[in-house]
Amino acid sequence: MASRKPSVRHPSHNHPLRGHKAQAEEELICSGCDLDLIGAAFKCTKSECDYFLHKSCFELPRENRHKSHPDHPLTLLYTPPYESSTYTCDACGEYGSGFVYNCSVCQCDVHVGCVSMPETVEREGHAHPLTLLYRSPYQNGLIFHCDECHETVPDNLWSYYCKECDYGTHLHSCAVEEKEEPKRGGGGNGNTSKNNGGRGSASSELAAMLEAQREMEMMQIQLDMEMQRAKMAKKARKACLKLI
Numbered sequence: 001m002a003s004r005k006p007s008v009r010h011p012s013h014n015h016p017l018r019g020h021k022a023q024a025e026e027e028l029i030c031s032g033c034d035l036d037l038i039g040a041a042f043k044c045t046k047s048e049c050d051y052f053l054h055k056s057c058f059e060l061p062r063e064n065r066h067k068s069h070p071d072h073p074l075t076l077l078y079t080p081p082y083e084s085s086t087y088t089c090d091a092c093g094e095y096g097s098g099f100v101y102n103c104s105v106c107q108c109d110v111h112v113g114c115v116s117m118p119e120t121v122e123r124e125g126h127a128h129p130l131t132l133l134y135r136s137p138y139q140n141g142l143i144f145h146c147d148e149c150h151e152t153v154p155d156n157l158w159s160y161y162c163k164e165c166d167y168g169t170h171l172h173s174c175a176v177e178e179k180e181e182p183k184r185g186g187g188g189n190g191n192t193s194k195n196n197g198g199r200g201s202a203s204s205e206l207a208a209m210l211e212a213q214r215e216m217e218m219m220q221i222q223l224d225m226e227m228q229r230a231k232m233a234k235k236a237r238k239a240c241l242k243l244i
């Protein structure tokens with residue numbers, strides 16, 4: 001008989017999922033946000049199925065009232081609502097193929113990772129915190145060049161900006177990637193990513209954020225399940241009492 005670890009359902013997938021502590025070496029990708037999967041996660045119980053979710057992606061609210069889109073709530077869709085099964089994120093301009101926060105009225109699509117970008121960030125190479133804008137800093141027809149990678153940023157994409165210095169960047173850190181050695185390749189403490197992490201790609205920035213979240217969530221995963229079971233047991237008991 002197989003061991004009966006508790007399994008849970010998620011509406012994005014039609015097999016039951018089970019808690020999984022994802023290790024970096026496994027090089028897994030979250031089926032929700034398409035980013036690296038490390039730490040507390042869920043895994044499909046079917047061995048032949050490669051479906052994984054961050055715990056944080058598992059718990060994303062179905063509806064998100066986001067400042068970037070004040071007129072309508074954004075709805076979490078588990079697959080892009082387009083024939084191509086992909087979408088272009090209106091925040092960062094990149095493609096997406098997993099979960100998406102969508103407004104069907106405006107055909108607005110935002111990565112679940114982009115939706116949770118903080119309102120201010122510290123960036124290496126700039127002394128002040130940068131503020132998140134849901135458009136280019138320039139609304140007077142001036143073309144906005146990212147001060148990090150010097151590329152033109154389309155007017156409609158989100159950006160981070162320091163008004164004091166007129167310094168702005170893409171939403172995700174984009175310092176020219178010089179084909180960094182994979183962090184975990186070099187042996188030693190590959191975890192000192194803080195030092196060179198500032199230049200990190202969008203995904204490493206997000207990963208760091210998610211990781212911090214995960215640390216706390218690690219233990220909760222079990223707890224939650226215990227609680228759920230306890231609740232159910234309680235309900236059952238109540239129901240029994242009623243019958244008496």
Ligand SMILES: [Zn+2]
Nearest residue numbers: 030033054057
């Ligand atoms: Zn994820």
Ligand SMILES: [Zn+2]
Nearest residue numbers: 015044049051
């Ligand atoms: Zn599955």
Ligand SMILES: [Zn+2]
Nearest residue numbers: 089092111114
């Ligand atoms: Zn995006």
Ligand SMILES: [Zn+2]
Nearest residue numbers: 072103105106
């Ligand atoms: Zn809308």
Ligand SMILES: [Zn+2]
Nearest residue numbers: 146149170174
């Ligand atoms: Zn840039």
Ligand SMILES: [Zn+2]
Nearest residue numbers: 128162164165
């Ligand atoms: Zn500044």
